[in-house]
Amino acid sequence: MMEYSLGEGNFKDWIVAETKFSPDLLGKGESIMYLGNGYMGLRSATEEPYLQETRNLFVNGTFNKAFPNEVTELPNIADSTRIDIRVDGERFSLELGKTNEYIRQLNLKTAELTRNINWTSPKGKELRFQFKRFVSLDNLHLIGMKMEVESLTDTVDLSFDSGINAQLSNSGSQHFLEGERRVFDRQFLSLTQTTSESNVDIAINTMHRISKNGKETNNIEPRMDMARRSVWLTYDIQLEPKEKLQVEKLTTIYTSRDNVLEESSDQLEALRDYSLNQLKAISEKGYDKLFEDHQHAWKRKVWDVYNLDVKSEYSYDLLALRFAIYHLTVMTPAHDDRMGIGAKALSGEGYKGHSFWDTEIFILPFFTYANPKVAKSLLTYRYHGLIGARRKAKENGYSGAMYPWEAAWPTDGEVTPLFGDIDIVTGEQTKIWSGLIEQHITSDIAFAVFQYYLVTGDHAFMERYGYEMIFDTANFWASRLEWDEKRREYHINNVIGPDEYKEHVNNNAYTNYMAYFNLRLAGRYYELLKDNNPDLLYRLNERLNLKEPYHDWQRKADNLYIPKPRKEDLVIPQDDTYLSLKEIDLSKYKNQEQVRGIYRDYNPEQINEIQVTKQADVLVLLYLLEQTFLKEDFRLTRELKHANFDFYEPRTLHDSSLSLATHAILANDIEKADLAYALFKEATEIDLGPNMQSSDEGVHAASIGGIWSSAIFGFAGLRLDGEKLRINPSLPKHWDEMKFTINWKGQPITLLITQSLLTVKAENKEPISFETFGKAYSCTDYLEVPI
Template sequence: MNHSASQPQVDTRHGALAYAEAVPSILPALFRDSDPTWLLVEEGFTLAREHEVESLFAIANGYVGNRGCLAEGSALSAPATFIAGVFEHPQTPGAVPQLITLPDWAGVRIWISDEPLSIERGQVLEHRRVLDLRRGMLWREWRHRDPHGRITRIVACRLASLSDRHLLLHSVTLTAENYSSVVRFESSIDIDSGSMTFPMPDWKPRRSPERPNVLPLVLRTPGVEVNIAFGVMGQLVASTGTVGEREIDADERRIVERCEMNAEIGTECHLHRLISIFTSREKPRPFEDALSHLNRLLPRGIADAASSHVSEWQSRWQTADIEVVGDDSLQRALRFAEYHLISAANPEDGRVSIGARALTGSAYKGHVFWDTEIYMLPFFTFTHPPSARALLEYRYHTLDAARAKARAAGFRGAMYPWESADTGEETTPKAIITPGGEVMRVLNGEMEVHISADIAYGIWQYWNVTGDEEFFSQCGAEIILETARFWASRGTMESDGRYHIRHVIGPDEYHEDVDDNAYTNLMAAWNLRRGAETASLLQSRWAGRWRELADRLQITEEELKTWSKLADSMFTTFDQQTFLFEQFQGYFAKEPANLKSYEPRSVAMDVILGHERIQRTNIVKQADVVMAAYLLWDEMVPEARGANFRYYESR
């Protein structure tokens, strides 16, 4: 292993390596739901869909996530573990931070008489993955006849504990249906070649597989000053009481634990694994914490750990579940969405947020967008305010980075990044390669500025729903004031007496560098008004806090009056006759496109038409004016809401 001068120090004097002698080991069947409206089921196995299925069946708890890949892998598997807030910062010019892909702790291969059990060899008699949405557990059922006619039944379960966010659980039960043979379980953790690993001092493996054994691992990816510690406890037990031997191989790139036993016909072999993960983000000595964590868990066993996890999920569903009568498919889809939302947030950490793909995959590099405040935050605000508050605290902790971005661009206040990671700095790439192979400059980091108003909107809505005055006065108000100040500097009063915000990208990202995007201008005006209102609220209800902010931010009464004037002067192209908002100046003159003429299609319209071509059309990528109508519902007359929906929905 790689011994570094900066390797973590571990104190083993206080029992950090004192393993329990026995672990209650049977995972009760009662942990599996039977109601189909709570189950997402993938029957059979289609190799070409594996990447998609692994994302859909991912498990997570807001701290750590794991893709729903097969334990033994496949030719198209992309196994990965992600920890919220742990980003790699590549040194390559032009590269941006990305969520670190950590080793897959769920890898388990099974050997029957020294031959691997593989879904791609022999005959699959039954195979399904079942995501239990009610309990937050991923099940796998696999019945397989190998080329020698031996039939093996596998039932496996894994979870990321919602009650103990540093805990992962994996249980595999094998039944030899028609044979007697030597069975070997091989669990492994493969380390990426770019990561440095550190050994565990004084670590000695146990050879008897029925006694719990802990595999320790600490790694660090170059460019990241974060140590990530894994403690993996493995135990093999059998229904006959028969045990075999354990063998462990470890080097800098791979740790393998092999547990072997003789299985008679009908024997059930249970491999149980508890995985503890800590990082130096939250603890100064993550190695010790992972091991002491396992020591506390081992005497209780996996059944107790699973029970606590299930209880926490039941508690969350009491406030989150929405029952749909008469449409099981819709009911399941709704619960699937809520499952992944609950899985994505961590109310215990206000320095992380939810990336575009949460903790299910590496797409979008784990970056945080406007989607969090506009699309996700309302769910948490109404169902679990502590999670909502933590998401907004992330924006408060990154407020200084937003101020720095505004200064660098020549503006005042706080200009939040379009994409952000751990530091709150702008992480939008400067250029990308399109599906067509062309290098395209990315303008969103400079022009998709509506995110600053989106964040202020999320804060205001959270406070109005929850009444969390401590957060609003100490954190939220400052963000609203600084984003209002940004909008007062981002536009220009022009000769028509109107305030114009030019060179922007609205939610409809098919049209770049436009002037007076309706969504952006309407939300900016809203933010300016709320900024002035926030100042008034602080003055009347939290006078001390107002004096502190006004002095530190140098806010004057004249500036507050200016915000209100600019909001009233904000330019929008609203037609009093048709009740339509023009999405941006010149939108109505764009080339009309008939979307139905492109059906059926399986890709987005910008892929079909190309980047330059689509900008000449009136095709809308996603709700823009319609989104403004939704968010600012009470500020639009009913005729305008309906007219704009009918007009833009078909485009």
């Protein structure tokens, strides 16, 4: 059972806790309490093993293809967290004996996982266990663990095995060649791995320090053991009543992707020696000092930067927002611009560590507004991915850059699997079409570049990366459009939009509008460079041959079919056939506990014929277009939002975790305040809610980004409006105050919002202009605006 009200004092509304242990419901706690730093993610499996556990350690960028008929994925790296404990010769397990007290908690503020247990053994002896763990934000390669065992009643013979276990797989697929194992000085253990296809070397080193009653002891000699893909030490200790055993375990992870070494004849051995020396150097500090450094890094790099606070009648709201910022931090490879964010972050094997449009539309806005340096890194990853995007376009008969629906290492190109879940009618695997025909991601990336540029004013990024991405994605769309001779216009046929319950549709509104935006944006930037930076345009023209494409973008955008709102009700058709599909009673699926329940009654072909939506393309479209120069072209009025919200929301099952946040933002825009908050809360409960199986495969990364977005872009009313900053707050009625810091044009801006007042503070005292409810304001220090 999850509990969110245990934090006290400085940790009030900072604690995510599990207060009851169930060996059959391990996945949720393992996922939502996972630890990470963007370099690696460690799923929070317990130290002692259980049958239903999932032990995952992923290091970003180490992608490998296990077999020729599988796609590349992040491999599950050797585990150092398992400790096999025996009490009087019997295995310690919470399935045995009696658990008197139990609490496991993740402190979001300090990013430390702790577990406290009072346990009576099958022989009636009472012991207290405490486990601590962190993945360092100060040293990206470090995992720290600490175990304390106290005998409360009797003399106990305690024994435990601890080491490195590489006998792991990704749901059965083994990604590593057998590596070397070593023990040094009966204290330091080393294991190396090399991926079977991508040849990524990985070195894992770990060490133990044993103390008894607070004093380090060197007279406990461990036994050393090895087996296939594993190496460990066994310690035997006798505890008298009230005696305490303390075990510190420090582990370092390094890979050949890290670029920490120069080329050598034996790269793997050099990596092992380097990483082992790093571990020896930091081990003298011990767990407590290393944790202190880690805690300070979280304060300095995260909590002092984002500065978010909410005074709400329901303290859960603040905890949920802190939960979002915690996970956005631990999932993001801020250290390396060759890596993206997986749809399950680094918390589980779901979606194989691949990046989707989730990043650009639902996660990147957090960094664009709150930490532009990280946003730049994530967009640079997409720039590196132009190699794979151009190859995909060529393989499909198109020009320019056609971004893969699922991306891994930037040069890999398309890595979407070809088959997925069961077809409930035929019993066969369903075909996954998204890698072939879900193409809107190309314009989503173009939109993200556009948004980043306007929010940050980062001209250097645009000159080095951004313009090239915009131009070559426009080249793809110009080659992708299909001429309809009868209607004398261009169409985009046979696609999947964001609503993946509609496959092989023509003129999906989201896809067509965003392609149009991409083409128009490229034309605008071409003209901008022609007038203001002809030297850069000349260099880009040398690379991309842009003169003819420029005219092509203009001509095809002028003649691209854009689904218009119906005159009678302002509803924009999602695609050519959606509005003519049959309607059924969707209440069963709207009220379901588990998503995708409709697949238990219908197969994809049947769902394709029903007026039902996974997530509403049109609502996402309205939200995005409003932030662009197309806002006036298409008259994106409040009435238009209202009409489409009222039409599509009842037909939307929110079977995509991406869906709720956008609906919450738009509900706020059209003054459905109670519904906006209800949708926000529902979005937070995708991972934090009472369903104990909601996160078995990992957290929902985009939904977590959406939690922040629905608060900032929804309740705070912050929005990019053309090239202006707009702030139209509308706090939930039970929120008294909201405070947070963003970046605008390179300057931190702190906003304080109450039910009646907006205060804007320019932290660097540089001029800032913004609009609130139609009125323009500017300041160079701080300004209070009645609302």
